[in-house]
Amino acid sequence: MLASIVTTEWYLVLAAMLFSIGMVGVMVRRNPLVLFMCIELMLNAVNLTFVAFARQNGDIGGQTTVFFVMVVAAAEVVVGLGIIVAILRRRPTATTDDLAELKG
Amino acid sequence: MMELFVFVVAAAMVLGGAIGVIVSKHPVHAALSLILTLFGVAVLFVAQEANFLAAVQVIVYAGAIVVLFLFVIMLLGVDNAENLRIEPFKIQRPLAAVVSVAVFALVVTAVFVARDASTAATGTGLEVLGDDGTPIHDGNIKALARDLFSDHVLAFELTSVLLVIAVVGTVLLARKPRKADLQEVGS
Numbered sequence: 001m002l003a004s005i006v007t008t009e010w011y012l013v014l015a016a017m018l019f020s021i022g023m024v025g026v027m028v029r030r031n032p033l034v035l036f037m038c039i040e041l042m043l044n045a046v047n048l049t050f051v052a053f054a055r056q057n058g059d060i061g062g063q064t065t066v067f068f069v070m071v072v073a074a075a076e077v078v079v080g081l082g083i084i085v086a087i088l089r090r091r092p093t094a095t096t097d098d099l100a101e102l103k104g
Numbered sequence: 105m106m107e108l109f110v111f112v113v114a115a116a117m118v119l120g121g122a123i124g125v126i127v128s129k130h131p132v133h134a135a136l137s138l139i140l141t142l143f144g145v146a147v148l149f150v151a152q153e154a155n156f157l158a159a160v161q162v163i164v165y166a167g168a169i170v171v172l173f174l175f176v177i178m179l180l181g182v183d184n185a186e187n188l189r190i191e192p193f194k195i196q197r198p199l200a201a202v203v204s205v206a207v208f209a210l211v212v213t214a215v216f217v218a219r220d221a222s223t224a225a226t227g228t229g230l231e232v233l234g235d236d237g238t239p240i241h242d243g244n245i246k247a248l249a250r251d252l253f254s255d256h257v258l259a260f261e262l263t264s265v266l267l268v269i270a271v272v273g274t275v276l277l278a279r280k281p282r283k284a285d286l287q288e289v290g291s
Contacts, residue, residue, distance in 0.1 A: 006111045009215055011148065014115050016211040018122055018141075020204040025126035027200035030192070033131045033177060037138050040169065041122050044145050047157075055152045060247045063154050064256055067248070070157075070164055071263045075270035077169050081176050082277035088180050089280075097192055 011052035019045035030095040032084050036077065043073050110151050117144030129187075135173045142166045155244045 018041060025038030047066045054062025091098065117140055124137025142165045149158035191197060252260055 005105070005108050006151075009219060010111060011152070012215045013212055014118065014148075016208050016215070018118055019211070020208040021119070021122040021126060023204045023207060024200050027203070028197055029126060031131060033173065034125070034134050037125050037134055037173065040138065040165070041125060041141060044142065044165075048145060048148060051149055051152050051154045051157065054154070060251045061255075063157055063244075063248055064251050066154070066157055067160070067252065068256075068259060068263065070160060072266065074164060074169060075266050077172060078270045078274050079277070081172060082274035085176060085179065085278050092181060 008052045008056045012049055015045040015048040015052070018042075018048065030097060032087075032096055033081075035096065036080055036084075040073065040077070043069060107151065110147065114144045114147040114151070117141065117147070131177045132174065135170055135177065138173070139166050139170050142170070153244060156248050 022038045022041030022045065025041065026035055029035055029038065047069055050062040050066045050069070054060060054066075121137045121139070121141030121144060124140065125134045128134045128137060142161060146158040146161040146166070149155075149161060
């Protein structure tokens with residue numbers, strides 16, 4: 001079952017690549033919506049490692065953790081997009097550089 | 105061999121979609137690339153015996169979250185493409201590339217060092233076997249449900265509180281303030 005060509009390390013390296021790409025996006029992009037998408041990329045990379053380790057160790061707990069990560073990510077996206085809508089409604093062309101101060 | 109093929113195709117989907125998210129000028133294109141990545145991750149979940157999570161991934165991420173992203177993009181106006189040539193700080197992009205490559209190298213090193221140093225025996229996978237030794241087709245869902253509703257039942261209930269708070273908070277945030285409220289603040 002586990003003695004396959006594709007070992008756990010392959011999945012971990014792929015997840016590391018996905019995480020790095022998401023990190024570049026967070027550091028480089030200036031549109032708040034795209035920033036959120038990059039955070040989703042990083043969360044998915046971590047989910048992938050959880051599932052890979054759950055399989056390697058034969059422990060379903062990793063998959064349970066992924067389930068909770070998904071719930072929290074959904075809540076985070078909902079609140080974050082609410083904030084973005086509230087900000088961009090007032091200043092439609094705002095990038096993250098324009099949001100350096102808390103004043104509205 | 106089949107597993108290798110599935111892995112390569114899914115990895116290409118994941119990485120291609122991720123690159124698409126960070127290089128596309130238009131937020132709509134970024135959201136569509138994100139769908140590609142999320143589907144690739146769902147395929148990898150299936151390849152790793154996480155059938156239920158793959159279904160949740162497609163329904164919640166590719167269904168709900170990306171649709172929410174697209175909804176907000178449409179709500180705020182679709183034609184404000186970002187000019188990627190503007191670089192606010194001169195060394196921002198090279199620095200970002202260096203940092204992320206460093207993090208990638210660090211993680212990969214950690215993975216291989218830990219593999220060589222590990223003495224723990226690897227498990228036998230998660231495919232739950234029946235009495236006659238054949239895999240049960242819904243074993244993953246049953247095992248996950250048993251873990252979720254026995255060991256993690258408190259956390260499970262708390263997520264419902266979290267979701268209610270998120271919904272109430274978002275409604276309050278995104279609501280347009282009434283004129284009476286504005287006057288109250290102004291006076």
